[in-house]
Amino acid sequence: MQLSNLCWPAVQSLSKDIPVVIPIAAVEQHGHHLPLITDSMLLGEIVQRAERELSDSVLVTPLQWYGNSHHHLDYPGTLSCPPRTYLDLVAATVDNMVAHGFKRILVLNGHGGNDVPGKQALFELRQQYRSRQDLLLLFATYWSLAPNVAEEVAGLFQQEMAHACEWETSMMLCIAPDLVGDYLAAEPVEPGNAFRPASRAWITQDRSTTGHIGWPHLATQSKGEQLLQQFSAGVIGMVHRIRNWDGSAWEG
Amino acid sequence: MQLSNLCWPAVQSLSKDIPVVIPIAAVEQHGHHLPLITDSMLLGEIVQRAERELSDSVLVTPLQWYGNSHHHLDYPGTLSCPPRTYLDLVAATVDNMVAHGFKRILVLNGHGGNDVPGKQALFELRQQYRSRQDLLLLFATYWSLAPNVAEEVAGLFQQEMAHACEWETSMMLCIAPDLVGDYLAAEPVEPGNAFRPASRAWITQDRSTTGHIGWPHLATQSKGEQLLQQFSAGVIGMVHRIRNWDGSAWEG
């Protein structure tokens, strides 16, 4: 169920225990071969598939396409919310839903750069509502909800999500092939970090001239469809777990 | 031309003198008969019509649906960015485009509550870039771009835009009749302000129980189509003026 298509009396009459999904993504460079909208379009597709299946047992807010993408700002067209404003933005959206009485909220992310600030925002909000014991505030990036996808999808070379890569290009070939450029010409860009397991603060130009990271030339439409199925199944599974939460225990 | 469908090298190759349109709207209560998405859907339609006509002579960023709607927060489902964060949000989006070299930018608004903060954000940004003489930073709410609409559209009763009113309901009947509820049952709510010309700070519950302001029961699909044509024509006209700007004069 999409929140935005309801009128306010309809929202008022909903059970406040319904799982709420707040999708956040980005509009940022995706190399020479994918459009700026990629992250938002992919998350939008995954959420739509999940919502179609879940029907009235989930409430989905509009997708926030403005993301935390300052590391991509050197590439023309990238739209990126300043880091502190992004914290405020995510927290405010969740807070709106808390203000309306909803208690089980999943911020569902579709862009790697939103991971840290999204968690920071939820941390802050949980502390702000520290007297509340009935709030379930969750954050997940969609590909983390299908942790075995590299084994499940036939022929995948990449073991992890990268950027404008085999995975994302495959999915885009599925849902918007007209927007996909010459991905076969894209050279592989190794995603590794030489200082792992330390995390390194980076801008994209530290790592890639073209803007992509990974192996886009290995993309196929078939991989894309399987990935989309896996990821939307991951979302659906998480929403079921949220709906089934007994409201009392940390450990399920 | 939609920015989000381009890849970054395509953005890089654009003339930086192309008019940029940044649409901002809201997701907020629209009475008992219109969906929360109304403002965003209407602005989206108007921008799409204008873009179709203007083709490659305009660059449109994704529509920001998160608006300045705290006055509507008492009505369930309203999503509203806190006022200061909203200033940051609007300024940041424009600033992204300035950072990429674009110089002629129109923030095109579809929600009354964004009017003051949108202008404040542009004021702040202009001061920040005060050494720049080649920046054209404009703000307009779509219905202000068709100032004679009340005369042009046959049968209109309202002389001005209100909220979830004759005008908005008419347009929604055109583009999403399935989302329109029982507008015929909506009682008129006078839009006046007893202290005019002073402006009064308000929350919606000061003025309306149901959430709408104006005369929704007078809506018709035909009025809606004419309004949409007028408003998209207004946008098209403004974009032409921006494109024709000689870059030097305040007064054209």
Added chain:
Amino acid sequence: MQLSNLCWPAVQSLSKDIPVVIPIAAVEQHGHHLPLITDSMLLGEIVQRAERELSDSVLVTPLQWYGNSHHHLDYPGTLSCPPRTYLDLVAATVDNMVAHGFKRILVLNGHGGNDVPGKQALFELRQQYRSRQDLLLLFATYWSLAPNVAEEVAGLFQQEMAHACEWETSMMLCIAPDLVGDYLAAEPVEPGNAFRPASRAWITQDRSTTGHIGWPHLATQSKGEQLLQQFSAGVIGMVHRIRNWDGSAWEG
């Protein structure tokens, strides 16, 4: 009645339903012929005239001369509060009076640049006090309170207020002729905006080399006296309406 001349027990004993006027203006460049203090001096005069007439039926706070004038900062001597600080400043002053129990507050403005941030500040404050139904928070620029002034005052050429213009120069000739320089030598500067009805973010140097906008050379002392009478009458009328507010209705 001036707040600042009272001792606190006298303030305590006032009815909290008395209309409160909070005057805000600016100290900023006014061309080659008018002093920096112009806006504050004019608003001060108008408020003083109104207060003399209204006597104990109005409570006036000290005039805040520090305004939102960053667009004039290129001209030496302009004092301007940074935009966000200005929002805080206006909101805080109103908030002080609300904290002391006053409920009917008019922020009375004497500088065009304060219009948007003044409304933004009142909006924010109204949302902060959203549970209060007895608060009347109003914002008005003094010349908007006499909307027919161009017809009422004999011989006026300008139809609207501009900057260091026919209107302001005329009033300054009335109350501080010694501070008025060679206004007859001032060339007309057209106030128009080529992108109207879109609003354009500007700095003064976009529009005027000398700093004035309008037709100062048409000023006369007689026009000035009539303008001051019209404007103070406008303020008096608004205060009467505030005093007569029945406290319950949006529409009077």
Added chain:
Amino acid sequence: MQLSNLCWPAVQSLSKDIPVVIPIAAVEQHGHHLPLITDSMLLGEIVQRAERELSDSVLVTPLQWYGNSHHHLDYPGTLSCPPRTYLDLVAATVDNMVAHGFKRILVLNGHGGNDVPGKQALFELRQQYRSRQDLLLLFATYWSLAPNVAEEVAGLFQQEMAHACEWETSMMLCIAPDLVGDYLAAEPVEPGNAFRPASRAWITQDRSTTGHIGWPHLATQSKGEQLLQQFSAGVIGMVHRIRNWDGSAWEG
């Protein structure tokens, strides 16, 4: 010379080495017998006397009456800027003058509560302009500029400034006797701090029911006139030292 009476070309033509005085005070409760305006009126008088003597060798900005008075907020009528906004306010005013090229700036204070934030604001600004070696940024409270006043003025009982006390009441008897209430009835309130030399964070109600601190009943007009002379002489002396600064040395 008052900045506000000049037009901008006159400010432009001034030597940027002229001492600038920025007066800051307060509008806050002063007991049962003195008006809210006391601090601002006294500082205004002292500055006016100094300016009359110094003539064109000093540039005085308008007095900022909005002060840091949250400790007095329990007393009706007190107007007080929130602490962080006050830091911004003071820093911004000084920064305006630095932006216009002035280099020798004295923030002249007339309210005890402004002492700490005034110094904090100047500290912050000095760090911001840390590459500048030609900036002289000074802060002084007027009574600190006449450190021997308790010996110089005949009959003074108080050895230090307090609040709405012998000193302030005496000066108000001089310049605005009509605004002074029944000071003879005011009971002495000891100004001491039991934890001296530690400084204690307080609100006024910790220390005084009536709002005054000190011995107002000992005030006389004659003491007041002498105090005003001492304090204005103190300001004049400091301005002379600023004017004579050779611009190079910390130690004179």
Added chain:
Amino acid sequence: MQLSNLCWPAVQSLSKDIPVVIPIAAVEQHGHHLPLITDSMLLGEIVQRAERELSDSVLVTPLQWYGNSHHHLDYPGTLSCPPRTYLDLVAATVDNMVAHGFKRILVLNGHGGNDVPGKQALFELRQQYRSRQDLLLLFATYWSLAPNVAEEVAGLFQQEMAHACEWETSMMLCIAPDLVGDYLAAEPVEPGNAFRPASRAWITQDRSTTGHIGWPHLATQSKGEQLLQQFSAGVIGMVHRIRNWDGSAWEG
């Protein structure tokens, strides 16, 4: 080498390519059996061991004990920096070292709650210095630098760090046994999260009454000594990699 023991000319003469370690930890509740200082004491010990070995090839700043511990605030004695201030605090410390010319900086963390804000702070700083290509800004929590510790240390039951748990209690038994209370009486508290892999925003009382999480009763001094050796070896290894960085490549 400890920064704090040097005088400034000694810092000036250092190679700016020396690896800098900035240790951050916490002072927060650690159950009934461990002192508030636990995280800071453990990280201090690990850093000291590493520094002893690395000698002049590392520069260590003082340990910041003030951490991001709002989730523990319900337990008396916890000291916790507000979330946004904590971002500023971490970023500022790193920024100080960048301002002094150092380029290879490892923020070394000893408290789980600092993980997200520490990364957020480094992200922000990297964007701020986005034109710098010679900056290596790393973040690591000490136990992540010895990823195989659960296999290397004989008899460990826990596979991961928890809170006031087998691992922390063991190490405290090694370095400050006098500060360890009755850990044998501590009941196991399962660390799991029912919504994994989604991350859940929590306060400690959601998960533990006593304040610890994990199996403290399994602690031994011998496990503690081995853990300390593993963790300090992990730090030493990372510093070597930083020192050997060729300065040009993302992938080593």
Added chain:
Amino acid sequence: MQLSNLCWPAVQSLSKDIPVVIPIAAVEQHGHHLPLITDSMLLGEIVQRAERELSDSVLVTPLQWYGNSHHHLDYPGTLSCPPRTYLDLVAATVDNMVAHGFKRILVLNGHGGNDVPGKQALFELRQQYRSRQDLLLLFATYWSLAPNVAEEVAGLFQQEMAHACEWETSMMLCIAPDLVGDYLAAEPVEPGNAFRPASRAWITQDRSTTGHIGWPHLATQSKGEQLLQQFSAGVIGMVHRIRNWDGSAWEG
């Protein structure tokens, strides 16, 4: 008693009327002859001596070494918290202790640059808790607590604390002689301010090339020991006064 060595149930069981000491200092340049840690080491020694004597009748939080030292930032190695963050930092630490129920709090400072912001932070906090009448929030710099030290200590030349001076060098010779460089070679640097009693905003390079201010070459270990005794006695005396506070009166 050190807070950090306690577990949370021990803190819970403490009387909330125990005096709390929050030590704050700095890590900043101290000339060519003293280490960066000087202020923190000296305050740490003084607090430790006081705590040893006061035993369970005082509760001491960990020393915050991160100070307000932007004026020293030109000297390599100085670590300095940005001014506004420093206000937040100090206020937050005090606020943590207030949140845990403690009522008698002394922020004990060991660095001149913390004086103004420390007082500002306590002022802000007192206003925030303005309804509390049982809070005793004190700020003192350690050397102010022994106002007669210049007379008490044999042979002192300086009458006041300066920076890396006779006093500080003497104390460092006592407690960390290995960290003291060639202080005998340090030239005297006059501490005076040519504009006294006005306070001047400065950076250290305005006043000293080497970084010290005062007469370090006059330092002796014997003076140092006497100073430490005086200062720790001053702290002990103040803590006794806090403990004996009857909780009701401003004046003791």
